[in-house]
Amino acid sequence: MNTNKKMRAIGLKQYGSLDGFAPIELSLPEPRKGEVRVRVHASAINPADYKVALGELKFVHARNFPMILGYDFSGVIEALGEGSEWNIGDAVFGFLPYAPSNARGAFAEALIAKTNEITLKPTGVSHIQAAVAATPALTALQAIRDIGKLPHSGGRVLVTGISGGVGSTAIGVILKLQAVPVGVGSGRGIELAKKLGATKVIDRQHQDVFKSSEGNFDVIFDAAAAYRWSQWKASLRSGGKYVTTFPSVPLFLDKLKSLIATTGVGFVGVKSRQADLQLLGKWLESGLTISIDSTFAVRDVAKGIEKLHRGDILGRVAVDVINGF
Structure with missing residues (x-):
């Protein structure tokens, strides 16, 4: 991924249908001051994903097409912006803002995250478990x-x-x-x-x-x-x-x-607060259980979104990104 400065993602062509997701290739984003680039290992599907895709809730994501959705993520830092106190190779998790300013998405090989909106993933917790919890x-x-x-x-x-x-x-x-x-x-x-x-x-x-x-x-x-x-x-x-x-x-x-x-x-309009993510990390490490209904490869994320939209689930729908293209 790093050699040609490109990354793969699953993009939405336009509002109105869950059939509008397709594989695309984008330029690899570069982190700026106060940011890191995370190689995404896992994500999860939220109601916001299908509501945005269907055009029912447009204000929780930037209106940019092709649109990359996916808010929750867990992965490994692979590039640092200026002044970052993180290290390349740190395993981290968090979620992207549910806001019109967010033009990023976790249904992609990499994403840019703010340094104060992520926390270390506990070593005994999988990327899937961390992503579905956030x-x-x-x-x-x-x-x-x-x-x-x-x-x-x-x-x-x-x-x-x-x-x-x-x-x-x-x-x-x-x-x-x-x-x-x-x-x-x-x-x-x-x-x-x-x-x-x-x-x-x-x-x-x-x-x-x-x-x-x-x-x-x-x-x-x-x-x-x-x-x-x-x-x-x-x-x-x-x-x-x-x-x-x-x-x-x-x-x-x-x-x-x-x-x-x-x-x-x-x-409640959830905010990605680092102190809360740190507390969550401790809870996950000490046994907090997050129910996972199913896991979809990111290439099949539209099927996972449709499953959540139907409501036939128990708990969370996870997305395997690192192995899913």
């Missing part, structure tokens, strides 16, 4: 700890969407935060949540989720973005907070109503 674990951590203001220990947290990447990962994050996780889901996700350590799981297809929650919560993390604060406010303790993953008009209406209530409403 976005969902930090989303859950920032939603529950920072926005939800979870007590230091002994809190109670309800999480929805336990079949998905963020919801299933949140169970382990809640346990690491020394709190008690209660899950809401259905089908195969119920057994997955129990396996991951949920103390109670509510079957949303066969139970009244609001009447079955039993007691109040410090945080209700709606990872599935399937509910509203107005539905859950009676299940929150005084000072507790409902946090969702998707901004909407109902969310902002609820936020206004919550100003005169004893409970709050929040939205």
Whole structure:
């Protein structure tokens, strides 16, 4: 890859279809001050990938075509920008910004990362494991700890969407935060949540989720973005907070109503904070489990995105980049 200054990638030709991905060749990017170039070993597929590809959520990636998607990554540093304190050969992981300023993607042989938005990958953790952990674990951590203001220990947290990447990962994050996780889901996700350590799981297809929650919560993390604060406010303790993953008009209406209530409403837009990635690295090293549904070669990433779009998954869909072209 380095000899001819070119790299391979999977590019999206235009918005509107998941059939628009194709192999392309691009110039190898050069890192500037405060940046490194990472040879990508592994990535993972997020809902943002199919929402951007279909033109449903254009503001979380630059509108450049051919577009390289893929946010999560794990790999090895192969080039340094000016003043970098990293070393060539360091194994690192993280995720690219979910922002219109991000014109990069992890479905490629290499990417440019900011030096303060990556952390060392633990030696006992595979590139696949690190890549699939980055976005969902930090989303859950920032939603529950920072926005939800979870007590230091002994809190109670309800999480929805336990079949998905963020919801299933949140169970382990809640346990690491020394709190008690209660899950809401259905089908195969119920057994997955129990396996991951949920103390109670509510079957949303066969139970009244609001009447079955039993007691109040410090945080209700709606990872599935399937509910509203107005539905859950009676299940929150005084000072507790409902946090969702998707901004909407109902969310902002609820936020206004919550100003005169004893409970709050929040939205998490995950940020790649190095301190949080470092904490995640320690958690992965000490046994935090990230459920992986399947792994696709990067050349078949469109199939993986389609699988996630259908919703027929348990946990994360991983992407093998280093061996996948």
